[in-house]
Amino acid sequence: MTAQPVPAATARASAWVVTAADRVFGGTVGDLVPVRFPAYARVFHPALRVGAPVRWSEVATAHGRAMHPLAQWAQLNPPSPGETSRPEQWGSDLRPITARLAVWDEEPVLGSMPAMVAAELVSVLTKHTRTPGRCWFAVWDGYGALSARWRAAPSFELFGRDMALLSGSIASAAFSLSDKPFEDLYANMWWPSDHSWCVATDVDMMTTYVGGSAEAVEALVRNDFLEVLPAAAEHSVTWDSDTVNHARP
Amino acid sequence: MRNRTMKIVVAVSAFAVALAGPAAAAETGETAPQSALSEGSGTVEVIATPAPGAPGAQAVIRCVGGTDNPHKSHTDPRRANVHVNITCSANVARIAVRGAIYRDGALAGTSARNHVTTGRKSAANHANTACRNNHLYGSWVGGEITFPPNYVPPTGKISAFGRSARITNC
Numbered sequence: 001m002t003a004q005p006v007p008a009a010t011a012r013a014s015a016w017v018v019t020a021a022d023r024v025f026g027g028t029v030g031d032l033v034p035v036r037f038p039a040y041a042r043v044f045h046p047a048l049r050v051g052a053p054v055r056w057s058e059v060a061t062a063h064g065r066a067m068h069p070l071a072q073w074a075q076l077n078p079p080s081p082g083e084t085s086r087p088e089q090w091g092s093d094l095r096p097i098t099a100r101l102a103v104w105d106e107e108p109v110l111g112s113m114p115a116m117v118a119a120e121l122v123s124v125l126t127k128h129t130r131t132p133g134r135c136w137f138a139v140w141d142g143y144g145a146l147s148a149r150w151r152a153a154p155s156f157e158l159f160g161r162d163m164a165l166l167s168g169s170i171a172s173a174a175f176s177l178s179d180k181p182f183e184d185l186y187a188n189m190w191w192p193s194d195h196s197w198c199v200a201t202d203v204d205m206m207t208t209y210v211g212g213s214a215e216a217v218e219a220l221v222r223n224d225f226l227e228v229l230p231a232a233a234e235h236s237v238t239w240d241s242d243t244v245n246h247a248r249p
Numbered sequence: 250m251r252n253r254t255m256k257i258v259v260a261v262s263a264f265a266v267a268l269a270g271p272a273a274a275a276e277t278g279e280t281a282p283q284s285a286l287s288e289g290s291g292t293v294e295v296i297a298t299p300a301p302g303a304p305g306a307q308a309v310i311r312c313v314g315g316t317d318n319p320h321k322s323h324t325d326p327r328r329a330n331v332h333v334n335i336t337c338s339a340n341v342a343r344i345a346v347r348g349a350i351y352r353d354g355a356l357a358g359t360s361a362r363n364h365v366t367t368g369r370k371s372a373a374n375h376a377n378t379a380c381r382n383n384h385l386y387g388s389w390v391g392g393e394i395t396f397p398p399n400y401v402p403p404t405g406k407i408s409a410f411g412r413s414a415r416i417t418n419c
Binding site: 024025027031095096106110111140142143144145159160161180181182183202203204205237238239 | 316317323324336338339361369370372
């Protein structure tokens with residue numbers, strides 16, 4: 001059974017994150033995860049086809065696109081007939097893309113880790129901290145589905161977003177914070193007390209970033225269940241970061 | 250010094266739900282009102298129950314429409330986004346959902362079209378507009394759920410103002 005977190009007694013444990021982000025959001029991985037780690041990884045949330053995970057690399061191959069660390073979902077799915085072909089309109093809007101039925105029928109989860117990603121990250125990252133029993137979880141209090149219990153937790157501000165701070169064992173990362181039993185919602189940012197790694201999922205993104213040791217990132221990249229590519233703190237996370245596929249017709 | 254930003258404003262007040270008879274409104278779609286006259290709780294729900302004696306029908310299905318706080322986008326810093334969704338307790342025949350974002354009560358952007366899922370328990374959509382500092386942004390979610398055969402009512406419609414927030418970090 002997944003461990004339930006508890007509201008943090010104070011928001012003091014967020015200080016290292018806030019200090020690291022004490023500036024304007026610059027649109028890089030280093031704005032999502034503190035720039036203090038030797039290695040970074042990008043975890044791609046899977047699309048689904050008849051309920052089964054579909055990797056972004058499979059989508060790229062199906063559409064003649066290239067999979068790479070800065071890939072963007074919209075750029076891997078060229079517009080279908082009748083859809084706009086203006087790159088900026090296609091790429092910048094978060095509009096849902098119509099299913100490419102032979103490839104995928106459900107888009108990757110946006111704004112929160114999928115349950116299987118949360119569970120697998122817990123499994124891998126447990127081995128790369130000395131404090132798996134004491135971790136911190138920050139969740140945006142702007143989620144409509146966030147349970148009132150967590151909304152009342154001590155909070156801190158990160159790039160204009162109020163984040164409620166919870167604590168628990170690493171297993172709490174896979175505990176849904178939604179007030180709807182049929183809708184999953186997980187922390188946007190979580191880290192162990194020894195700061196050996198940090199996981200971040202932005203409200204507007206379909207991927208999750210991890211900063212940690214070279215060994216932790218390598219373990220993630222080698223994981224069979226997750227689709228993970230190495231990243232760098234200076235990598236862009238904005239819609240136009242996919243310069244490999246962006247300009248292609 | 251870090252830019253102190255976004256004061257969250259949420260109120261529980263008026264929202265609208267309508268239960269519909271024949272499936273019809275999805276293509277025409279719920280239309281976002283031109284102005285946001287109220288703030289909502291961010292959630293609203295419709296419930297369908299198995300018709301008495303109907304074979305195959307299992308349990309009550311509850312569908313909830315919701316919005317997140319409007320916020321400055323981290324993928325396109327010139328824009329303010331709002332995410333909307335309809336999520337049900339079980340798979341339903343069809344969900345069509347669309348959203349809208351308001352600035353100081355006036356309609357500022359809508360999702361281009363309905364997002365439709367079939368045979369699933371959720372559908373999400375988004376709306377965005379130019380991000381301008383120190384304005385109050387509101388949200389709206391609309392859509393239609395077609396329940397499985399032998400459920401009453403056969404469809405449910407959602408039209409609800411959702412969460413709002415003042416954005417000051419554009």
